[in-house]
Amino acid sequence: MQYLEGRRYVVLAIFLLVGVLFAGRLFYLQVLDDSYKVAADRNTLQRQVQIPYRGQIYDRHDSLLVTNTPVFDLVVVPREVKRLDSLRFCQLTQMPIEDLRLGLRAAKIYSRNRPSPLIQNLSTRELATIDDMLGDFPGFRIQARMARTYKTENLAHALGYVGSITPKLLESSKFAHYQPGDNVGISGLESYYESTLMGQRGVQYRLVNVRGVDKGPFHGGQYDTLSVAGQDLHLSIDASLQAYGEKLLAGRRGSIVALDPKTGEILCFVSAPHYEPQVLTGQGSGNRYMDLLRNPDRPLFDRPLMATYPPGSVFKLVNELVALQLGVVTPGTGFPCNQSLIHCTHRHEYPSNVNIAIKQSCNPYFYQVMRAAVLRGQSRNGFEDARLGLGQWQKMVKSFGLGEKLGVDMSQEKRGLIPSPDYYDKRLGYHRWNYKTVYSLSIGQGEIGITGLQMANVLATIANHGYYYAPHFVRGIGAVGQPLAQFRERHYTAIDTSLFKYVIPGMQAVVDGRGGTGEFASLAQYGISVAGKTGTVQNAHGPDHSTFAAFAPANNPKIAVAVFIENSGFGGTAAAPCAGLIMEHYLRGHVAPSRKRWENWIMYGDLTRRGHH
Structure with missing residues (x-):
């Protein structure tokens, strides 16, 4: 009888502990929900993909041939765009209004919730002018990425080149995790070893206020995923x-x-x-590519x-x-x-x-x-x-x-x-x-x-x-x-x-x-x-x-x-x-x-x- 009485107290204790834990969980979720509501009033939680550092390329004597330098793009998240003053925006960015309309339309087709590029490879002067005024244009922001820089004037046909991923490639399952504006190896070794050079993307959640100003990382750090840099290639080329x-x-x-x-x-x-190889990088690279393509000596x-x-x-x-x-x-x-x-x-x-x-x-x-x-x-x-x-x-x-x-x-x-x-x-x-x-x-x-x-x-x-x-x-x-x-x-x-x-x-x-x-x-x-x-x-x-x-x-x-x-x-x-x-x-x-x-x-x-x- 004493044995059964003891078991009853044990069972009651277990139920009591479970109840306390459940109540605590509900309280935590309510507090978290309230904090989200407060954040929603003041800030927006944005998911930012962290592009990894692309692997570098060396020759057989470890001379650096290809590396990376930071460049900046103006991107748009269509869902966040509010009452856009198109005329003022185009005056600020020196962007033709028709290009703006086409860019916004393409961005909406791709995703209303994910960033799409509007202007790539901003110069330092353009960056300074635009960055100061972006707070007046919700949904638009500057996004940094790494661009290829060539330390050699040679080997263009073998190295290939990196460019913005095309809509056709985005439709392929091989590139399912890429986004518009992402760089991808288009030809040569950059293309053949794309997965090796690219590394693994990371994700960071940041708080941005209603004016689009970055307020820092979201404290729920468990949602962040660190990026992994791409591997370097060591070529046999002398x-x-x-x-x-x-x-x-x-x-x-x-x-x-x-x-x-x-x-x-x-x-x-x-x-x-x-x-x-540097010819096919940066602003105007598309025009330079067409010039090479039309050259009767066929340098491509x-x-x-x-x-x-x-x-x-x-x-x-x-x-x-x-x-x-x-x-x-x-x-x-x-x-x-x-x-x-x-x-x-x-x-x-x-x-x-x-x-x-x-x-x-x-x-x-x-x-x-x-x-x-x-x-x-x-x-x-x-x-x-x-x-x-x-x-x-x-x-x-x-x-x-x-x-x-x-x-x-x-x-x-x-x-x-x-x-x-x-x-x-x-x-x-x-x-x-x-x-x-x-x-x-x-x-x-x-x-x-x-x-x-x-x-x-x-x-x-x-x-x-x-x-x-x-x-x-x-x-x-x-x-x-x-x-x-x-x-x-x-x-x-x-x-x-x-x-x-x-x-x-x-x-x-x-x-x-x-x-x-x-x-x-x-x-x-x-x-x-x-x-x-x-x-x-x-x-x-x-x-x-x-x-x-x-x-x-x-x-x-x-x-x-x-x-x-x-x-x-x-x-x-x-x-x-x-x-x-x-x-x-x-x-x-x-x-x-x-x-x-x-x-x-x-x-x-x-x-x-x-x-x-």
């Missing part, structure tokens, strides 16, 4: 080399891409003509990633390796320079082996090399034999990263084209073409198309004896200090790694051998052996394009480079010396005074006037 490359191609059209073969890191990425066009050219004679290296893999030739195989098959551009010694053929860039030799690779007697029907052989050839060529996107950390990369049997079937008809129809592929001409980035990657692959890492700009993200996982994966070609050593001596002879077609890229005087290949790309619309690709030092490659210079004639006299200067600058840290004449030649010379194939 800023000094990049500036030098852009200087060389100033006034030209073309591209330079340099890679570290051991890692796939992009050292230099020149698209010419270029523009300064990202040539290393988007311009596809026939690779010319550089592609002979790939064809030779495919033939070696198929066993239809050996390093000692020779073919006559039979010009009844295809024209050869200059007289040279008999191509009795692969080294001489590469050094002399003999067109008839490589015609016969590819013919041996494609026509292997797999069918009694000659058309079918060519069809089967070309299909196998295409598969092996594509293993070099050609005809497909390499997966660089940029969004606008083009695939290029390595034509397949189906491609010719559609164009010419099934069994209506044969090797003689497609023989121009043997010298890197015809329907084939590759980008500057792909060509540099082919040379990096040869330098590595058969594998490559997907080219990339970012070698380290934030404190982690590593590139994305996909850029740490090796990609092997369909060619046995033991076969690559047979083409490299011929490539060295191209540059360092007596009478080699790439002699103007030689660094032999500094004890550096260069392995390369010249190319002259036929162009039906004007002078031929000049190309050259190489790596150095040949025995321990640290740089692979590909140069395209449009309408500049022979590869040996335009692209080759340009590539030589790039390699010298990277490997030695400077260009010798005795080689300065080549700088003047590349920048100011008539590149079509003389040269070798």
Whole structure:
């Protein structure tokens, strides 16, 4: 009985405690409600999104390329606008009344309760004039944000730019947490790494009185969420080399891409003509963008990633390796320079082996090399034999990263084209073409198309004896200090790694051998052996394009480079010396005074006037 009596007191105590807590909670809520009512009479509780500090961008030597500076916008919250004196407001802000009406209409469509930008990037003078008078215009206020500032005049095509988010992007679920007026990466690395650079937004609640004057943070701090700054990007780009490359191609059209073969890191990425990244920031950037867009030289066009050219004679290296893999030739195989098959551009010694053929860039030799690779007697029907052989050839060529996107950390990369049997079937008809129809592929001409980035990657692959890492700009993200996982994966070609050593001596002879077609890229005087290949790309619309690709030092490659210079004639006299200067600058840290004449030649010379194939 005493036990039951004790339990009754315990139960009564529990009920009493719950009642006290419940009454206390009601009292707290009533007090809080009263405080809100008082606040409502005097102040407005505003939710302000805190934009995080956008991550900075550095080059491979930790030189700062891109940072942030504060800028100020005039924003409006439509619900808070009361009895607007439009005329006086427009006089204050120097804003056309029609622009005000359009801005208010757009703001209401977006949200009546969230701020929308009316005037962005206010100057210091405009800010001072407007800020003093905003108390007379409820619903309007100044909002600070961080804008991109560029510490470099170079690398615009790779860096990309940041701009106000567009209505179309706002409709995407990917950008659901963005607001009108927010900045977002529009192109280049700024776009590809948007989520990394952007960080995480925060929220702060502040009290604003009826005149729009900020009264400080709301004391219910439990509602605030701290913003988290974006992570920095550490690029593989050598800023000094990049500036030098852009200087060389100033006034030209073309591209330079340099890679570290051991890692796939992009050292230099020149698209010419270029523009300064700061051009697409601040007031008037929209007009400047349109000027660039209308420029007939197309400075916005990202040539290393988007311009596809026939690779010319550089592609002979790939064809030779495919033939070696198929066993239809050996390093000692020779073919006559039979010009009844295809024209050869200059007289040279008999191509009795692969080294001489590469050094002399003999067109008839490589015609016969590819013919041996494609026509292997797999069918009694000659058309079918060519069809089967070309299909196998295409598969092996594509293993070099050609005809497909390499997966660089940029969004606008083009695939290029390595034509397949189906491609010719559609164009010419099934069994209506044969090797003689497609023989121009043997010298890197015809329907084939590759980008500057792909060509540099082919040379990096040869330098590595058969594998490559997907080219990339970012070698380290934030404190982690590593590139994305996909850029740490090796990609092997369909060619046995033991076969690559047979083409490299011929490539060295191209540059360092007596009478080699790439002699103007030689660094032999500094004890550096260069392995390369010249190319002259036929162009039906004007002078031929000049190309050259190489790596150095040949025995321990640290740089692979590909140069395209449009309408500049022979590869040996335009692209080759340009590539030589790039390699010298990277490997030695400077260009010798005795080689300065080549700088003047590349920048100011008539590149079509003389040269070798």
